[in-house]
Amino acid sequence: MENAVSVTELDRRSGIPGIAQILEGNGGLTKVRITSPASVGEMYLHGAHVTSWQPSGADEVFFVSSKSRWQDGIAIRGGVPICFPWFGDNRDDSKAPAHGFVRIKSWQLDAIALTEHAVTVSMSTGSDEGTKQWWPAEFRLLYRATFGIELSLELELHNASTAPLRFEEALHSYYRVGDVRTARLEGLDGVHYLDKTDAYRENVQQGDVVIAGETDRIYLNTPGAVEMQDLVLRRRIRVDKENSLTTVVWNPWADKARGMADLGDNGWTQFLCIETSDVLGSAVEVAPGQQHRMKAVIRVAGL
Numbered sequence: 001m002e003n004a005v006s007v008t009e010l011d012r013r014s015g016i017p018g019i020a021q022i023l024e025g026n027g028g029l030t031k032v033r034i035t036s037p038a039s040v041g042e043m044y045l046h047g048a049h050v051t052s053w054q055p056s057g058a059d060e061v062f063f064v065s066s067k068s069r070w071q072d073g074i075a076i077r078g079g080v081p082i083c084f085p086w087f088g089d090n091r092d093d094s095k096a097p098a099h100g101f102v103r104i105k106s107w108q109l110d111a112i113a114l115t116e117h118a119v120t121v122s123m124s125t126g127s128d129e130g131t132k133q134w135w136p137a138e139f140r141l142l143y144r145a146t147f148g149i150e151l152s153l154e155l156e157l158h159n160a161s162t163a164p165l166r167f168e169e170a171l172h173s174y175y176r177v178g179d180v181r182t183a184r185l186e187g188l189d190g191v192h193y194l195d196k197t198d199a200y201r202e203n204v205q206q207g208d209v210v211i212a213g214e215t216d217r218i219y220l221n222t223p224g225a226v227e228m229q230d231l232v233l234r235r236r237i238r239v240d241k242e243n244s245l246t247t248v249v250w251n252p253w254a255d256k257a258r259g260m261a262d263l264g265d266n267g268w269t270q271f272l273c274i275e276t277s278d279v280l281g282s283a284v285e286v287a288p289g290q291q292h293r294m295k296a297v298i299r300v301a302g303l
């Protein structure tokens with residue numbers, strides 16, 4: 001259910017003329033559109049989902065499928081889905097939504113703030129009867145997206161329960177590439193990873209990551225940055241992070257993509273998911289009343 005407040009009222013309350021507008025987006029979902037000198041971008045209240053960021057002088061950074069669904073209860077295919085409080089299928093309940101429930105529900109728009117060179121959009125969500133059917137916890141989840149010459153994404157969990165909370169989290173970012181078959185991902189050489197295409201077998205990365213088939217890997221103990229080289233769009237995308245110990249790398253390749261109605265025929269060639277995350281053994285535990293903030297900072301440069 002979208003927020004009861006009208007789009008016009010939200011724009012009156014939180015819009016910044018010429019910089020940030022709240023308007024109706026795809027599927028009638030409400031979005032924030034950023035048009036600042038440093039960058040343009042878009043973020044839906046549905047899933048607090050960033051769907052576009054284009055720093056000044058650069059091309060669009062994120063991929064969004066032309067066949068994506070745009071409706072309550074279904075995740076947008078592309079951009080930056082937020083996976084929380086579990087990653088992948090729920091190991092305790094096969095009927096629970098994949099990647100948790102926050103990417104498929106409407107969030108609250110809390111504020112839009114203009115600083116000297118950037119615009120920060122703050123959204124939040126929290127526990128309610130709906131979430132407790134899947135996860136019996138009292139929590140608030142804050143998300144700040146700062147659109148500037150770089151993009152900063154901060155996901156902050158506040159434990160409002162009287163017991164510790166343990167959860168997984170991921171910014172499941174679909175980075176747009178000219179052709180995933182010629183992209184190279186640097187920064188994971190020598191890192192151990194679990195291969196989801198091979199029953200989670202543990203391997204060690206040799207050199208750069210190149211995509212030559214279905215790729216679905218969870219790189220372990222990766223606190224550092226990664227950088228993707230795109231030989232077609234002639235650019236590098238760098239992802240730095242804080243408080244994230246796993247990096248997931250995913251591309252479905254042709255066969256799996258054919259079974260994804262919201263991806264379309266050749267969509268798989270145009271993105272690589274590089275996911276800033278804390279999953280599996282790096283799941284996070286937060287004491288009552290405490291908080292945890294995971295952050296990703298994305299930058300684009302020419303080759």
Ligand code: TA6
Pocket residue numbers: 075088098099172196216248250273275
């Ligand atoms: O992050 C990789 C992954 O877990 C893959 O296994 C695949 O399921 C992908 O996420 C997409 O999941 P979704 O539920 O968005 O279709």
